[in-house]
Amino acid sequence: MLVNLSKVFQGEEKDKQLALEFDFSNEDISCDATFSQPVKAELNLRKGNGETFIKLNVKATAVCSCARCLKLFSREFNFSQDFVITPDILTQPDPEIPVSSDNTLDVKQLVYQELSLEIPNALVCSEDCQGLCQYCGRPKEENCGCEDKQIDPRLLVLKQLLQDDDN
Numbered sequence: 001m002l003v004n005l006s007k008v009f010q011g012e013e014k015d016k017q018l019a020l021e022f023d024f025s026n027e028d029i030s031c032d033a034t035f036s037q038p039v040k041a042e043l044n045l046r047k048g049n050g051e052t053f054i055k056l057n058v059k060a061t062a063v064c065s066c067a068r069c070l071k072l073f074s075r076e077f078n079f080s081q082d083f084v085i086t087p088d089i090l091t092q093p094d095p096e097i098p099v100s101s102d103n104t105l106d107v108k109q110l111v112y113q114e115l116s117l118e119i120p121n122a123l124v125c126s127e128d129c130q131g132l133c134q135y136c137g138r139p140k141e142e143n144c145g146c147e148d149k150q151i152d153p154r155l156l157v158l159k160q161l162l163q164d165d166d167n
């Protein structure tokens with residue numbers, strides 16, 4: 001989504017606010033997070049002496065799958081990021097913020113970029129998630145009791161030895 005910022009860059013508009021919503025439900029931002037609800041973005045632009053200051057606020061809710069127990073959970077992402085656009089950025093081939101020489105800013109691309117940086121590599125439902133039981137595959141917090149039933153293989157050897165002694 002391209003927004004023309006010529007008036008801001010040229011100082012005709014000193015302040016500009018934009019509130020936008022984006023559909024990221026079909027975008028491949030993260031393999032563990034799905035954004036089925038619209039992602040809200042707010043942009044505050046302020047023209048300084050030459051440069052333009054941009055504050056981006058993003059608010060999004062994702063359905064994530066826990067890296068440890070595979071359970072689905074909802075996570076809210078709410079963050080801001082500041083950018084400074086100097087006139088020379090507009091002519092750079094690969095600027096850190098998606099602006100181009102025709103004074104347009106690709107807001108959706110910017111939100112996509114910042115949101116993907118914000119999502120951690122391993123999403124966990126809670127910091128103390130214990131993951132899955134290695135015996136039955138159910139979440140450990142369900143207290144399946146498998147671990148108590150398992151005999152340590154070393155003990156098994158010992159038990160065998162004791163049995164042999166009996167004979």
Ligand SMILES: [Zn+2]
Pocket residue numbers: 066067068069070071124125126129130131
């Ligand atoms: Zn978990």
Ligand SMILES: [Zn+2]
Pocket residue numbers: 133134135136137138144145146147
């Ligand atoms: Zn189990």
